[in-house]
Amino acid sequence: MLPLLVVHGGAGHIPSDRVQDSVLGVCAAVRAGYSFLTAGGSSVDAVVEAVANMEDNPRFNAGRGSVLTARGDVEMDALVMDGRDLSSGAVSAVKNIANPVQLARLVMDKTSHACLTAGGAAEFARQMGVQEVSTESLITDYSRARWKKNLDPGAKPVECQMGKMGTVGAVAVDAEGNIACATSTGGMLNKMEGRVGDTPCIGSGGYADNSVGAVSTTGHGEAIMKVVLARLILFHMEQGKSVEEASDLGLSHMRTRVGVWAGSSPWTPKGPGPHASRPIRWP
Amino acid sequence: MLPLLVVHGGAGHIPSDRVQDSVLGVCAAVRAGYSFLTAGGSSVDAVVEAVANMEDNPRFNAGRGSVLTARGDVEMDALVMDGRDLSSGAVSAVKNIANPVQLARLVMDKTSHACLTAGGAAEFARQMGVQEVSTESLITDYSRARWKKNLDPGAKPVECQMGKMGTVGAVAVDAEGNIACATSTGGMLNKMEGRVGDTPCIGSGGYADNSVGAVSTTGHGEAIMKVVLARLILFHMEQGKSVEEASDLGLSHMRTRVGVWAGSSPWTPKGPGPHASRPIRWP
Numbered sequence: 001m002l003p004l005l006v007v008h009g010g011a012g013h014i015p016s017d018r019v020q021d022s023v024l025g026v027c028a029a030v031r032a033g034y035s036f037l038t039a040g041g042s043s044v045d046a047v048v049e050a051v052a053n054m055e056d057n058p059r060f061n062a063g064r065g066s067v068l069t070a071r072g073d074v075e076m077d078a079l080v081m082d083g084r085d086l087s088s089g090a091v092s093a094v095k096n097i098a099n100p101v102q103l104a105r106l107v108m109d110k111t112s113h114a115c116l117t118a119g120g121a122a123e124f125a126r127q128m129g130v131q132e133v134s135t136e137s138l139i140t141d142y143s144r145a146r147w148k149k150n151l152d153p154g155a156k157p158v159e160c161q162m163g164k165m166g167t168v169g170a171v172a173v174d175a176e177g178n179i180a181c182a183t184s185t186g187g188m189l190n191k192m193e194g195r196v197g198d199t200p201c202i203g204s205g206g207y208a209d210n211s212v213g214a215v216s217t218t219g220h221g222e223a224i225m226k227v228v229l230a231r232l233i234l235f236h237m238e239q240g241k242s243v244e245e246a247s248d249l250g251l252s253h254m255r256t257r258v259g260v261w262a263g264s265s266p267w268t269p270k271g272p273g274p275h276a277s278r279p280i281r282w283p
Numbered sequence: 284m285l286p287l288l289v290v291h292g293g294a295g296h297i298p299s300d301r302v303q304d305s306v307l308g309v310c311a312a313v314r315a316g317y318s319f320l321t322a323g324g325s326s327v328d329a330v331v332e333a334v335a336n337m338e339d340n341p342r343f344n345a346g347r348g349s350v351l352t353a354r355g356d357v358e359m360d361a362l363v364m365d366g367r368d369l370s371s372g373a374v375s376a377v378k379n380i381a382n383p384v385q386l387a388r389l390v391m392d393k394t395s396h397a398c399l400t401a402g403g404a405a406e407f408a409r410q411m412g413v414q415e416v417s418t419e420s421l422i423t424d425y426s427r428a429r430w431k432k433n434l435d436p437g438a439k440p441v442e443c444q445m446g447k448m449g450t451v452g453a454v455a456v457d458a459e460g461n462i463a464c465a466t467s468t469g470g471m472l473n474k475m476e477g478r479v480g481d482t483p484c485i486g487s488g489g490y491a492d493n494s495v496g497a498v499s500t501t502g503h504g505e506a507i508m509k510v511v512l513a514r515l516i517l518f519h520m521e522q523g524k525s526v527e528e529a530s531d532l533g534l535s536h537m538r539t540r541v542g543v544w545a546g547s548s549p550w551t552p553k554g555p556g557p558h559a560s561r562p563i564r565w566p
Binding site for chain 2: 075085086087088090092093111112113114115116117118119120121122123124188191192193194195196197200201202203204207221222225226227228231232235239257258
């Protein structure tokens, strides 16, 4: 079958002065990931490559360019899931590495666990020979300026972040019909130290199952976690809903029950094609 | 309505010489939690109290009595969820506190986040005035003996743990019909530093929604995460299945897709009563 890769660079209405670079960044990520698929690579290869490409791009809230914690630090979360056997790998609150999604893949491939956090994840990264990078190399002028702005006691970091810089992700199916998803983020602007969002939480930040489809989510992490959004959308697809209907049902449930909006990029091999909630900007 | 509290002390067939203390421990936890419900307390109060009671009991793999990491340390995970508005709090890889479930509740009540991990969670605990305890005070002779046994290169910690000491949890409904769940664990025997299991992952370790019901899970965390077990069982209940049918469907899906068995304690206000998968020992 024809391989397919869907990439998102975060939910929301990106400010007009940042649109072009964001679209170019998403297109570059698609090309990077898709080259693996056309060369016979797996869907897991493709989503990890696409997401790592956006982690390297300072325009996105993942890897370099991540939003800062309240203390001005960078703590990142990432997830990858293989729809063949539901195996997955995640990292939470990791520092000083360039590509958390690649470390998440190592957790999936090289350990018997599904998620490693903070210092334990850092120790594992060292064992795997992952290069350590400085915190400074992950911080951009833009992220530092927004961090400072939100140190003001009257600031509203959630409102400030929503619609401007979101978690990034990808879903893919390879020539063999295997499905995968990956998601990566710097998290929530001015978050507390150690805050873990939806991204590394299987079923919230993403889910992939060959027999149903795959989803990668982006938006207000705490709200997405409350409804386990990725798995919720796929459950509706399992019940016979189309990708569009399932996505709308999941998102409207979140809006009704939690009062917050988000984006998702679900896909199924059974349907006509990928579907995005409207707030996501597509290449 | 008549308040209800269901407590589990871990899945599996407990060795005969540990059965009596385990049953007594679960009964004590039920009494502790239920006293809150009869005094007009909330379902959240009740599940936190019941689970904290088992954290204090060295017979269970949570709080004091937790299994040890590969390095001989204690790292604990916990979750609490309020079915009224789906708000939740979790902590992962926390050390040196007696009651992780109470810290999870503080995350829910006192922060805008849903999960804090490792050092960030410890910092938050200090800010909240939570007393620090020594690692030694959390370790029992039994947990240290099993840790040493599993340092052997040929050891199989997962098989060693399964059916002997599991994650603990509770679900409750109070007089006002509000539902909650809580789950707490020391995790997996001889796990890697920083390993995060299903317990603090909303939808895997537990889920509570007033409009459906509540579930607290116990078993092989990595397998439970793969199928997002708690939310999966509640999906089936939302689709009209009985508690028993939904639980059996969720668990059989896990067995078929992942090849591993687990336990759960689902409950719904719509059904005839609580249901347990058979491997769970009930008071």
